Amino acid sequence: MSNPLADMEKPDVIFAIGTNMTECHPVAATRLKKALRRGATMIVADPRRIPLAEIADIYLPLRVGTDVALLLGMAHVIEREGLCDRAFIEARTEDAEAFFEHVRQFTPEWAETICGVPAADIERAALLYGRAERGAIYYTLGITEHICGVDNVQSLCNLALMTGNIGREGTGINPMRGQNNIQGAGDAGGLPNNFPGFLPVTDPDNARRFSELYGREIEPVKGITKVRALELAAEGKLHAMIIAGENTLVSDPDRAHCQHALENLDHLVVIDIFLTETAELADVVLPASAWAETDGVFTNTERRIQRVRAAVPAQGQAKPEWWIVAQIGQRMGAPGFEWHSAQDVFDELCSVSPIYAGVDWEKAGTGKYHWPVPEQGHPGTPRLHEDEFPSPSGKGKFMRVGYRDPAEVVSEQFPVWLTTGRRLQHYHTRTMTGRAGMHFFVPQEVLEVHPDDVARWGLTDGGKCRMVGSRGAVELRVEATDRSPRGTVFCSFSFGDVPVNVLTGAGYDPVTETAELKVCPVRLEPV
Amino acid sequence: MPTPTDDELIQRWRSEPAPLLPLLHAFHDRDGHLTDDALRAVAKGLRMPLADLFGTVTFYHHFARTPPGQRAPRVCDGPVCRLRGCDALLRALPDATPMPCAGRCDAPIPVLRGAELLVGTTAGGAFGAQGDERGWPPPEAFLRLEPSPLPPPYPGAAGDGSGECVFAEIRTPGRATLAGYRATGGYEALTAARSPSEIIDVITQSGLAGRGGAGFPTGRKWQAVADAPGDPKTIVCNADEGEPGCFKDRALMDHDPHALIEGMAIAARATGATRGFIYLRYEYPDTMVILERAIAEAKTAGLLDGFALCVRRGAGAYVCGEETSLLNSLEGKHPFPRNRPPYPVTHGYEDKPTVVNNVETLCAVAPILRHGATWYRTLGLGDHAGTKVISLSGDVVRPGNYEVPIGLPLRTLLDEWAGGPGPGRSVQAVTMAGLSGGLLGAERLDVTLDEPCLRSHGSFLGAGGIMVFDDTRDMVAVAHEAMAFFAHESCGKCFPCRIGTQRLSERLSPGPGGSGPTELDPWTTEVVDIGDAMKATSACGLGTAAPLITDSLLKYFPEQVARHLAARKA
Amino acid sequence: MNQPIQTPAPSTLAAVMEMDGQEVSFTPGETIYEVSQRMGRQVPTLCYDDRLDPFGGCRLCVVEVEGLRNPVASCTTKATPGMKVHTKTPTLERHRKTLLELVVSENPKATIDPLRGSASQELVQLRTRYGVTGERFAGHHSGQSRTDDANPFILRDYDQCISCYRCVRVCAEQEGDYAISVRGRGFETKITTEFDGLLQDSACTFCGQCVQTCPTGALADRKAMRAQADPEPIAATRSVCPYCGVGCSVDLLSKGDKLVGIRPARDGGANLGALCVKGQFAFDFVQHEDRLRTPLVRGDDGTLRPASWDEALDRAAAGFAKALHDHGRHSTYAIASGRAPHESAYAIQKLIRATSGTNYVDNCSRA
The missing domain is CATH 3.40.50.740 (Rossmann fold)
Structure with a gap:
């Protein structure tokens, strides 16, 4: 995180994307909720109607893997509306003009055709973040576990650099690390x-x-x-x-x-x-x-x-x-x-x-x-990038990124998007939570399917289904819920008897070699 | 008209100011009670936590969660209605439950059923208190619709009404309509070209002070709101007349609604407020209709331009008469009193500057502006400025609302104006400020009706309710009912009131609900200790006032207390 | 029932007030209670939690302010310049004792196991301090324990409840879940959830914050209470939660060699007293019977069998040495843990770099 957790109580606009924070980082989420209680507004972008979406002011239900398109559309609006922080851009960044030229072609209407979020909502979100006094971005593996994970992160950095929302209290680009150490x-x-x-x-x-x-x-x-x-x-x-x-x-x-x-x-x-x-x-x-x-x-x-x-x-x-x-x-x-x-x-x-x-x-x-705590007597560095960025010039560099499809996309054979993640009461592969009474809450894995899709694929709420991908198949129970949008299903990778990672693994980000665990085309069959 | 769907109700209200209470009432009226699904729909529609909504709904007496709910009769068992046989009525009506004083102590017993307010009595029929319920006629035989009574003709010395302010024109036929109101000088004060500071000056000079009981100078309050930073500003009329034995605001609103509306519009002009609410107690459904009709008339006539005024109906909670509870209730929050400071004048409705005035206060505004500050000041006797409406009920020949000059001897009101306690009877005690001022025994009826005099005797005038008990009444029973009322209405926020009212009620209870010592000395020590702690530490007026009941009981009726304990022991 | 507006003290004076005859400066916005704490006054309270908005419910913290007719709640009243405050007069102490007697008249239990929660001793301690015996003010009890709520984490022993609303407020203000609410009013007030249901059917996420702020142990840590009968004293060891990356500070509660419970650390920089369901309750894995207790090596029959440390370590080292010897420096690899402490990752990266001279090491952040 560029900023300390304490700063999470201070933004006036929160942009949470690809982070199911109330379940995966619950205590950090309490600080966002405190900011909301004090009058902050929140934009949540996530394919699933996660709990954070329920308390958002603007919810952007994008299709899995289309973050770049959404963020380009937002950057377009911010540039078009003159909401850029000119002084910050001048003093702290480079390659701004080329970036602005780049984003002029990516209208919200264009973004809508890719990410499925209504252009009007992209506009609203962009105006809100663009006008923020203290805008803060939070993300997790929903951003990074894609073949375009680096592009996603750079798109977020572009938004922060455009608006000067970095290096100050209550702002920043804040990835939430998933494991304790x-x-x-x-x-x-x-x-x-x-x-x-x-x-x-x-x-x-x-x-x-x-x-x-x-x-x-x-x-x-x-x-x-x-x-x-x-x-x-x-x-x-x-x-x-x-x-x-x-x-x-x-x-x-x-x-x-x-x-x-x-x-x-x-x-x-x-x-x-x-x-x-x-x-x-x-x-x-x-x-x-x-x-x-x-x-x-x-x-x-x-x-x-x-x-x-x-x-x-x-x-x-x-x-x-x-x-x-x-x-x-x-x-x-x-x-x-x-x-x-x-x-x-x-x-x-x-x-x-x-x-x-x-x-x-x-x-x-x-x-x-x-950290960094570069020498004895140094008080430490709760907030990064207050004066310069870790680049050769010390400036923040705008990156011109473009949208790419996920490694595998839905097809006639595999018409449903599967996305995976964690649940509040379990952690990873349950080596710990599986031995600590947490089965009280979640005794078994379920596949979260929109009620319309349950009907469409001939499944039954509470019944079993077989989820088939190009690399394998798993069987698990179905839960009909509108937390999942139509066309996208969700389950966690926590349960050994539902080894969902037999399905995943189509591709990796070319820079970080992080796996695209968040997108996997599958088909659903009743059992 | 087809039954509205959940969605239609939510769409109707979600963008309105202060939407929670009217939306809940809409569901309550539609279904007769508030179902789990209704609460889920409201929570989602208004984006509020379901647990909070559930808790808040259960706070109000009149929101039912199960059938027959709102469709079942609720019978007033306030102190006066008890004297008049509400117990028999409760037995006579299928599914009937009691409700606290519903503010018609000058008329037959009020009964709420569905959206209607009826009145009824079993008195004079073949079904006395001991009657056989099975043979009783259907409810319609003893329930009827009846408008609330006008104040009795002015009985004061002048006899021509010149001693009255808010009641001066109320008896004029047609006064409740816009035409009738205008024909008697209505809206002249509003339409006269006066600057905000001129208005506030006149009100300040008149000596008008809060007639809900607090007595804070109205002009100063308005000035504070006018001076406070923050917009929009709000005028809230406190029409949650929940004090047992008080029914004056109902009379004003039922028979002179435009006087209130004009007073609020003037207050808005004086302070720069652009929105207004009349927070009306649940038990006055007819008044709701009258007010909404009058507001619509005034709006159509262009009298309310720039001032968005609406009525919001409470749901049965005495504590909502406390102004900060009222504001929380309006905002859809749990109706606990707020901590003060800050005060509503700077942090009121939605934390913006807000005037909260009682109905009677606001109704006095237009007459004062028309007749002048001096006129109003001199309506009072001696050094006292102005008038006060007294709701007089109980054991008197002519109960009703009387607008008295402040400083009038209580005896004059009781004996000369209201005809005394009736042949062969004597007054044993009266209550003051409804119940909040405790009791005055027969030896203290020489007081004058003004705060300095009453406070010197450990009581206060408050909202102006006086209930009279003649020499046949059991004053411990009266005190117990009063304390049970306070316990029922305690909001539960602060410890001294929540536990104290309960423990005092148990100590006054004659029956199996009683507890505590049965010897006089330890009983008295406990009651005094609890009362002292409540008076010193309670968070709002409910908890500080309730022990005046036990204090005055011990002061005026020690022998009745001793009899009560002797009976408990036996 | 309206109370007169008090005239605010002139703001021209310096931010100095007097407490029990002693001059004290204060920061504008500070409450009288906060000043009293700085001054070391032991003003009693049951509804106060410094993380929560001032509430003013228990009224034990009332103090006398010269010029005001009634005492004021020090937790909700801000200090003003020139204010003269008395925190402990005989009258105040008498009222406080009466209030405590009223509370105790509903909550007769004189001892509460400290394993119930961080704040669970507050009422018991005040009872002792004020010599409240529980003999006065007998009457009805309002608390109704939810024996039907059999969840294994949070005990809802509302017979001990004093309706201080700390649970309601911590759930709303700190956790932001708004799961706990209050039903009814007055003496019949009940702490509850939506529709009076069970916790698991409500918006409750079992973070345990209500348990840790409860001053009577009415809401209690059922997991820790499993060790109530163990005779050893409770020890607390400061550590950090082992789950996500937020890094919540915790105190590990142990009795003898047994890990019995977890407490959030109020002074934890990352969490300020908050935890989630995992951090609060999911610790049984540490002393679970499935734990690996001896080294294992694969035998000739292809199955893993117990071995001594010497044998296992020799086997481990030999396998790496052989790979390096047979296949060169690019034949060995290490994956460091994102769960173990720094020392593990540091040692393992050093092992690869110092034995093979490559950078063939990674951690589990890529999946």
């Missing part, structure tokens, strides 16, 4: 393109420095993403893999491919707290101590660095993950794995990461620091 995993260097602290691996200075620190020459070449790694594994070109705390088999797209890839490895080591579907494929399974048994650090979606602490002893022989990995490192004869505590590991991270240079174990314990 997904931000921290990146901060700590769990990325193929960056060392800890987001230092590019291709910078020879960085490569040299980490080679020295780690006692092994590290090639200044980008690694591969998980997506590519699974492809290589499937092709027999990758031989050993270690997976920490992820049920890859269930959470990743195209399950059949994933299973084949993991089984094709010579050596798979899984560290987890449960024997997950993924762990069952491993050669070695190492029991980790769980949350509430482990000391460590998490960084949240607003880059706030916070400590977690052990309250109870680990179950059985379970050990902290850092200890397990360090043992493997030592047994492979690598230097630098002689840590005695989580503090040792974290303090080493702080010593190598420029954005953590000003924090340490003790300071993380206060929970008050948002």
Whole structure:
């Protein structure tokens, strides 16, 4: 997030797109609701009539995967109506004129033909955001899990740059991170393109420095993403893999491919707290101590660095993950794995990461620091981009993006859009919530289908249906609900008996290699 | 006319000002009660949380959630109607339930049934209090439609009506129509070319003060709203005459509706307000018709240009007579009183500057502007300015509304104007301010009707309801009914009132509902402690006034309290 | 019933007032109660939660203001320049005791298990402080516990309810769910939901905020209450919720070696005392019987069998060493967890970089 969570109570116009926030980030959503209570207005764009849509002032029910078209239409209106923040554009951005020229061709009427949102509503939304004193954008995986995820994000950045809604209190571009420490995993260097602290691996200075620190020459070449790694594994070109705390088999797209890839490895080591579907494929399974048994650090979606602490002893022989990995490192004869505590590991991270240079174990314990914290004594950075953007010129660059269809589109054979996501009471593949009484709320997965479509496809409310895609099929119960629009259905990927990711996986964003989990053409058959 | 659908009702009201209450009434009138589906439709249509709506609906006495609901008779069991046999009427009418004082204490017992207000009595028939219900005739035999009574002829010394302000022309035939109102000088004050500051000056100089009971100077209130930043400004007429024993506003609205409308239009001009509401109590359905007809006439005549005036009907909640509860109710919120400051003059309806005035106050405005500030001031006796309408009821020969000069001796009103308690009887006690001012015993009937005098005796004039109890009445029973009323009407927001009214009521109860000590000393200590805490800490006037009942009971009728406890013990 | 408008104090004076004879400056907009807290006065209250709009329901916080006939609720009254306030006079203390006696006359239970919720001891503590025995003001009780609501998370023990509306207000003002409402009025006031139904049939999302603000334990944490009979003392350990990326601060409640409950941290920077249903109630997985308790290695028969740490770690290391040896540096890969702490991700990226010299590491953010 460019802005802290506290800023969520301060916008006068909220634009939430591709985020089912009340279910996926419920506590963040409470802050938006406080802004609404204070008189803010909200635009919600989502294919589904999610709870946030019910409290929106303008709801834009776009077709799945057409965010770029909607956002181009909005940019067109903002430019046409002269709602651009000229002073901001002049001082803080580049390539504005070319962008304005670009958007002049994309009228709301054009956008309507693609995204299905009435042009008049696109106009209203654009005027509202364009006239905002403090306009803030919030998004989640509904924006990024597309083959055009980067284009989607850049389209949102364009809106913020046009209107100067960034770098100030109550504004910003605010992606909500989905997992408790997904931000921290990146901060700590769990990325193929960056060392800890987001230092590019291709910078020879960085490569040299980490080679020295780690006692092994590290090639200044980008690694591969998980997506590519699974492809290589499937092709027999990758031989050993270690997976920490992820049920890859269930959470990743195209399950059949994933299973084949993991089984094709010579050596798979899984560290987890449960024997997950993924762990069952491993050669070695190492029991980790769980949350509430482990000391460590998490960084949240607003880059706030916070400590977690052990309250109870680990179950059985379970050990902290850092200890397990360090043992493997030592047994492979690598230097630098002689840590005695989580503090040792974290303090080493702080010593190598420029954005953590000003924090340490003790300071993380206060929970008050948002990175970057570039040196000791620095108060942290709750709000990014107040003075400059992280580009070579320090300016925000307008990007001319165009609309592309999803990797697969509906056809006679697969006439229905499937989109997937989470539900409030469950989390990911239910390794945790499935063992915590949450079945009280949601005992099984259901497919949310518009009542008209239930009739159209010969289904029955509460009955079973078979959902077929080009890569596989699953069976699950049908719930007739107008939360789903006509022509689009929804289910979560949380339930092992409805492995919906056997269907997904048609394509990946070319830049980030993020899978298009939000769009998948299917057909529905009664069972 | 076909029955309107949910959607049609919502479309009809959703864009109107203060839409919740009229929309709920529309469903209530259509179905006879508010179904779950109706509430879902309203919540969705007005975009309000369903749980809030459910809670708010259950707050009001008259919103029914189950059949027969609104179709069943509701019989007034206020203090005066109890004296007149409401219990027999309740037994005589199938499905009948009691309702708190419905504001017709000068007429037969009021009964609400469907959208109608009827009056009825079993007195004089073959069905006395002990009668056999099975052989009783159908309800129509003792229920009838009847317009509310006019005030009795002015009995004051002058005899020519010159002592009256708001009642001076009310008895003139045709006064309730626009033509009749104009024929007696109506709308002259509104159409006279006066600037806002001139209007406020005259009202200020006249000494007119809030006739709903608070007594705040009207001119000062208007000036505060005129000066307050924020638009649009609003004039709200408090016509939620919920105080038991008060029925003066009903008489004014039924027989002189244009006087109120003119007063509101003048207030709007004086303050710059562009919208107005008359918040009318639920129990006055005929008055609703009269007001809406009169507003339509005035609108057509171009008298209300720039001032959007409408009537909103309450749904049965005494606390909505408290001005901030009233504003919450208008806005569709839970009708709890608001915390003050800020006051309505700066943060009223929709948090914008708002005048809230009582009906009687507003009705006095046009006469004052026509006859001048001095004329009004001198209507009062001695140092007191102006007049006050007293709703007099109970054990007197001629109950009714009397406009008295402020400062009039109570004895004059009781004995000379109203004919006294009747042959062979003496007055044992009167209530003041309806019930809120507590009781005055026989030895205190020498008071004059003005706030300084009454406050010096621990009471107050308030809205001007006086109920008379002769020497045959059980004053502990009267006090218990009064306290049960307050407990029934306590909104439940603040602890002292919510629990205190209940505990006091239990201590006054003669029957199985009673609790508390049966020895006089501990009983008295408990009652006094509760009352003191309520008076000192309650959040609004309901909780601070209710203990005046027990205070005055202990002061004037200690031997009746002792008898009550002796009976409880036995 | 209208009350006269009070003339506001002249605003020309400096923002200084007097509290119990002591001069104190204040920030315009501050309430008397807030000033009293800064001054260390222990003004009692039951309906106050500093995150909520001032309500003025319990009236325990009334104070005397010189020049005003009646005491005012300090939580709803703003400090004004020159105001002279008394927070603890014999009269006030007498009224406060009466009010508490009235409350207790409805809520006779003298002890409440602290596992019920963060604020559950507030009434019990005031009872003790004012020496309220519960002997006076006997009468009817208005509370009706919802024994029919068998949800395993939130106990609705309304026999303990004092109608302070903190649950109603926290649900509306903090959570924004507007699930809790109040039915009826006066003494018959009942805390409820739409149509008096069960919580799971209402707009309730089981975030637990009502439980944590309830001053009597009428709304209570049923999961934590499972450990009521355990004899060990309750320990609280500050941590962060393990679910989404918001990073809500929590206190982990434990008795001995057992994790018994979760409390939202009021001073948590990300959540300010809020949680969702997962953060509040979904913690049983930690000590679930399905937990992996020993290392496992795949045996010659193809199935996973328990092994010692030494054996398992040697196997793990050997497999990577062999791959590197046989197939070169681009043959090994690591996926870091987005769920485990930094130290896990840091260690695992270092493992790959330090043993293979490649950047063959990723985390689970792409799916």
